[in-house]
Amino acid sequence: MSDSGSTGDVDAIDTRGAVGVPDGFERIWTPHRMAYLNGENKPQGDPNDPLLCPFCLIPTKSDDVALIVARGTLVYVVLNLYPYNAGHVLIVPFRHVADLTELTADEGAEFLLFTQHAVATLRSATTAHGFNVGMNLGSVAGAGIAAHLHQHVVPRWGGDSNFMPIIGRTRVLPQLLSDTRQLLADAWPADPVRNP
Ligand SMILES: [Zn+2]
Numbered sequence: 001m002s003d004s005g006s007t008g009d010v011d012a013i014d015t016r017g018a019v020g021v022p023d024g025f026e027r028i029w030t031p032h033r034m035a036y037l038n039g040e041n042k043p044q045g046d047p048n049d050p051l052l053c054p055f056c057l058i059p060t061k062s063d064d065v066a067l068i069v070a071r072g073t074l075v076y077v078v079l080n081l082y083p084y085n086a087g088h089v090l091i092v093p094f095r096h097v098a099d100l101t102e103l104t105a106d107e108g109a110e111f112l113l114f115t116q117h118a119v120a121t122l123r124s125a126t127t128a129h130g131f132n133v134g135m136n137l138g139s140v141a142g143a144g145i146a147a148h149l150h151q152h153v154v155p156r157w158g159g160d161s162n163f164m165p166i167i168g169r170t171r172v173l174p175q176l177l178s179d180t181r182q183l184l185a186d187a188w189p190a191d192p193v194r195n196p
Contacts, residue, residue: 019024050096055148059094067181069121070188074107075114077188079181083131084154087122087180091115098147099137111151117189118153125187130188 049061050056059076067079069089080088091114092109103111115133122128128150132154 012178014157015096053096053148055092055145055150056096058092063185064178067177069184070114070117072110072114074104074110077114077118079177079184081153081177084152085127085156085160085179087126087155087160089118089122089153089184089185091118091153093149096147097149100135100149103149115151115153121187122153122155123185126155127157129158130156132156153155 008120026191049096056068058068058078059071061068063069063071064125067081069079074095075091075093077089077091080090087165091109091111093103095105095107114116119133122131133152135151137146141148
């Protein structure tokens with residue numbers, strides 16, 4: 001799966017201040033894409049510095065603020081702030097590693113386990129018809145935050161790409177991110193590490 005679109009990076013995550021707060025108005029909700037297209041919250045400075053890494057910063061915040069769906073021992077699951085589709089989540093190791101080959105055996109096992117749980121949870125909670133699952137290793141492959149490994153899980157529904165392309169373009173999202181996070185957090189297995 002490619003992250004590449006007209007602007008390249010679609011993984012950038014902001015500092016999760018007050019995202020997804022409902023205001024009572026129905027609308028076609030795409031500010032996440034505008035923020036991305038405008039280049040907001042892009043990591044500055046040395047991308048290999050964990051102190052500047054969004055994926056290292058996210059777990060230091062509350063689940064609500066950071067849009068974290070689930071926390072494991074070695075990895076966590078978070079909504080992508082710039083999703084291709086509603087329910088687009090990222091599986092991220094807590095440890096700041098860039099490449100799949102750098103994961104320990106235990107990290108790799110939980111990384112895969114949580115990918116499986118993301119698929120199962122999205123399938124049960126959203127009736128998704130299919131999924132795109134994958135990683136972009138390195139900026140040249142389309143990774144937005146190449147310094148910190150992350151796995152994309154994107155739910156797909158029949159007809160979801162009829163009107164707008166799925167990759168690298170503005171999409172119309174039917175759910176606010178905070179609602180989606182709550183839906184998935186409630187549906188996530190209570191103890192997925194011990195009871196997969
Ligand atoms: Zn990091």
